Amino acid sequence: MAVPLADITRMPDPQYVIVGDGVSLATYSWGDHDAPTVVIVHGFASNTRDNWVLTGWIRMLERAGYRVLGIDQRGHGLSDKPHDADGYTVRTLASDIEQVLDTFLLDEALYVGYSLGARVGWQVARDLGDRIPRAVLGGVPDGTPLARLDIDQVRQYIADGTPVTDPATQSYIRLTERVPGNDLNALLALALGMRASHSIDPEPSTAPLQPILFATGAEDAVIEGSRTLASAAPQGTFFEIPGRHHFNAPGSRAFREAALAFLAG
Numbered sequence: 001m002a003v004p005l006a007d008i009t010r011m012p013d014p015q016y017v018i019v020g021d022g023v024s025l026a027t028y029s030w031g032d033h034d035a036p037t038v039v040i041v042h043g044f045a046s047n048t049r050d051n052w053v054l055t056g057w058i059r060m061l062e063r064a065g066y067r068v069l070g071i072d073q074r075g076h077g078l079s080d081k082p083h084d085a086d087g088y089t090v091r092t093l094a095s096d097i098e099q100v101l102d103t104f105l106l107d108e109a110l111y112v113g114y115s116l117g118a119r120v121g122w123q124v125a126r127d128l129g130d131r132i133p134r135a136v137l138g139g140v141p142d143g144t145p146l147a148r149l150d151i152d153q154v155r156q157y158i159a160d161g162t163p164v165t166d167p168a169t170q171s172y173i174r175l176t177e178r179v180p181g182n183d184l185n186a187l188l189a190l191a192l193g194m195r196a197s198h199s200i201d202p203e204p205s206t207a208p209l210q211p212i213l214f215a216t217g218a219e220d221a222v223i224e225g226s227r228t229l230a231s232a233a234p235q236g237t238f239f240e241i242p243g244r245h246h247f248n249a250p251g252s253r254a255f256r257e258a259a260l261a262f263l264a265g
Contacts, residue, residue, distance in 0.1 A: 009053055014078050019099045021087060026078035027100055030058055031067040037106055038066045038263065039097065043115030043139070043250075044146065045176040045187055047077030051114060055251045064260055069109070071100055073116065081186035088193025094123035101131070110263050111135040114250050119194075122229075125208035135208070136259045138215045139246050142202050142225035146172070146191040154188050175247065204232030211235040213262040215255055217244030237262070 014026035028048055038061050042051035048070035052058050061068045072079040074096060075088065082088075097120065101109055111132050113121035118140035125135050148168040156162035157173065164170050176182045207229065214230035216223045218240050230238035239258045241249045249255060 009049070011049055011053065014072075017100050017103045019074075019096050021092075023074050023080045023082060023087065023096075025074060025080070025096060025100060026072040027104075028070040029067065030070075031062045031065075033067055035065055035067040037069055037104075037109040039069045039071065039101065039106075039109045039111050041071055041073065041097065041111070041113040041117030041120060042076065043117055044190070045076070045172070045179060045182055046115075047072050047179065049077070050179055051117075051250055055256075056253075057112070057250070057256060060256050060260060064264075066110075066263075069100070069104065069106075071097065073120070075183070075186040075190045077181070081183040083183075083185045083189050085189045085192035085196060088190040089196060090120065090123050090194065091127075092193075093120045094127055097124050098128060101128075107131065108133060112138075112259060112263075113140075114138040115140070115246065116190075119202065122202045122208065125210060125212065126206065130210070132210060134211050134213075134263055134265065136213045136215065136262060138241075138255065138259075139217065139220060139222060139249055140202065140214060140226055140229065141222035142229055146194055149191050151188070151191065154184070154191075158184055158188065171247075202229055204228065207233040207236065209234055211237075211262075211265075213237050213239060213259060215239040215241055215249075215258060217241045217246060217249040217252075219243070219245040220249065222246065 012028050017025045075081050111121050118137035121137050125132050150166040150169040153164045157164050212233050214226050216226040230236040241252045241255045244252050
């Protein structure tokens, strides 16, 4: 008998974790608490529900016997949304993940991240070492994240509704406004914070040492940068997600299956 869609997409009540600078992060848990844990982290302007629940990832991982711990990153979902760019450096976002692991008393966890979550995952894997034995980084770009965003146009749009003319920025605005509860001022602060921490952008010389699966859509503009990072990682492998671009890759069954096989080792 088919499982009703409402049951598949139902969210557990969030558990809130207060991190070092007082920001409250919404977290969600599925599965047996004694099972191996997968920490799963969404992309820019998304959240745990949109990125992972509606696309079937949580159901797949839970069925495979994992405990799944989802995190709404600061600025997203039901987490706090500060407007100060200083709160959105890469190291701060990575530290948020570490503090969630500490709060849940997790000595070890597998990691799955997409886009912004993958960029943060690169840093988490570097900072935490063996505590993250394997990671899946989907749609991770080299260089500065959100570099194509026209900051001045976003500011004018927020201030007085001036139409955005830059095509890439239009795409980001549409992405932000698609998800109820998103705060454009917070996501602008995130973009500024990520740019301010460009000195630790992913590059081959800073590749994490543990096994990492890099997965990027065949039609994604960042695919060659992702390939470069995968080839530089000592234990990196690359999976090209067929027929997908950056914004629809998380819904790919082929991506889910490749990640599940990789996590199993």
